Amino acid sequence: MTDSLLDGFERPLRELCTVEALRRIEAGESADALWAGIDALGYTDALVPARFDGAGLSLADMHPLFFAAGRAGLNLPFAQTAVARALLASAGHEPGRGCIVIAPAAGADGDAVVCHDVQDAALAKFVLVSRAGEWLLLPRVAAAFTPGAYRPKLSADTLRWESAQHAVARFPVQGADGEAICNALQATAMAGTMARVTDLTVLYANDRKQFGRAIGKFQAVQQDVAVLASQAATAEMGSRIGCAGTGFLPDPLLAASAMLRACEAALRVAAISHAVHGAIGMTDEHELGLFTRRLHEARSGGAQVRCAAVLGRAALAERGPVVDFVRTQLAAVTAAA
Template sequence: MDNIFGDAAERLFAQTCTADVIRRAEQGQRPAEAWQACEEAGFGDALVPQENGGAGLDLAEALPIVLAAGRHLCPYPVAHTLLARAWLCRAQRPQPTGSIALAPQGLALREGRLHGTNVPWVRTADYVLAEAGGQTWLLPTQAACIDPNGVHGNLAAEASWALADAESVENGAPLDVLAAAAYAGLIAGALERVLAMTLDYANQRSQFGKPIGRFQAVQQQISVMAEQVWAARMAAQLAFQGGEGQPAPLLAATGKARASQAAPLVADIAHAVHGAIGITEEYDLQLYTRRLREWRLAGGSETHWHERIGAHALSSGSDALSYLRGALQGKEAA
């Protein structure tokens, strides 16, 4: 699954999305230089067809970029951007210059303004592609009234826009599927990094004369972590299946549900192994576990997507095996 784009993204994000850059973004400093490097590398246009100036990748080929973004906690919405730009390309809308966050839920039209209670990435993104009032809107964050939501380090915030600043875009494809796929990939990448950090710590931290990673109880917990991490990675692979930059809806739902399910389990075990140091501001683990808990809920938690999948399965009239073999992917059972 790894490819030249994924390797390039890994190197770039390691250089530009350092812990210091992430902390400054959480404090309100936009990561302009980090985003510009990502833009110049072409990752935002990864799914845009070549005839429209993009790389023309399919979803599976673009997944390593999203995984790398999750591993390095990129403080701008690169995963959202590459999916949103492909969506806008299908809508025949010229590509905006800048990063784009997806907000399929949480916005409403009231008194001539678009209001969002917890708009994702709005503190660092250039645009928000949102659904509200039965329409899809492209919203420039420079024109937004933004109020912090009070959650420490959260890149989401309350925001509102005047309708004069909002551009309606017609496409028809729902944004929630795009957001589900994006968060599934980001979660999977971040979980891999949390597992690596926990393994390193367990092998370095000694107690009673030996590394704590040699204690059976710790090994058992880390094995549970590894199981969840690789389940999330496989879930992200499911989510990044589809055509023309549009994930298959039920596979994206399945991927996001499974990735969200893994996030709190891995975060809890990581903190249990690290102990008190894991929650300190100076230590990087808390950057990851806080974001994992946000991403678990963003775009719909596992409960939300399990309900969607269950309702579809019941309405399909198929038995469980036929549903898994065919209907889940929108195909007739063999």
């Protein structure tokens, strides 16, 4: 079933997410046409439980599609919209057809709602915010928008609503961890992006010739590409673990593990890919920067530190060897899933 889902998604995705289309959106053009094409495929409702007329798929079922979206460079919150629609439908709310980004709220600031480092926020119609034990569905246009450093026309450094009264829907969290959801989905998107960077790097190493032969034939370059590929592969495996389970909500510890691995791998993948490409990889004309910017943006918001803290606190609470913590709290959960 997963192969059938992926085949039906990847082919139109490649046609929709051309490099030219991605560049136009990165430059500030409307993404409405791209979103209409993505939403028309029907996969954004796949996580909605069957009792609410959805497909009732699990996060693990949808992982290959979320990974493929990252690999294609889709700069719209497809995965987050799918989870948000499942949450809204489960709470009895009509999710609508617009794209939705999920973000945990920052610390208390009176009645104001503040979210930091929200990727692709400028492209979303709504933001589903987890705050003080409840979800708030807030219109993105009602927020004060501070652009992000890496992609200022797409992502937000800060979103701020002066009052929670802007919410068009409110419902209890009911066991859903906003930070865990973001970690699992972001790790999967990053893993897909790293797979694309690997493809670009291998292609360039085989095409670029120096001293009469492809640079990919030189042992030093082969070593770098091997390290890059191994880092990307471990990020993909981590993202699979982060999405493991039978429902549409991730386990917080597995999601933190996935995001931590993705952040660690992203730094090396981006550095090695640009080293192999040389100066050409830094130019606007080359597509490599479209993907490495996303990697740097994803790891720059402090997620790596927060995930390490989540895992560290859980490991310390076990009061035993780390290997026992991994075996009982991580590997055991994965096996059960």
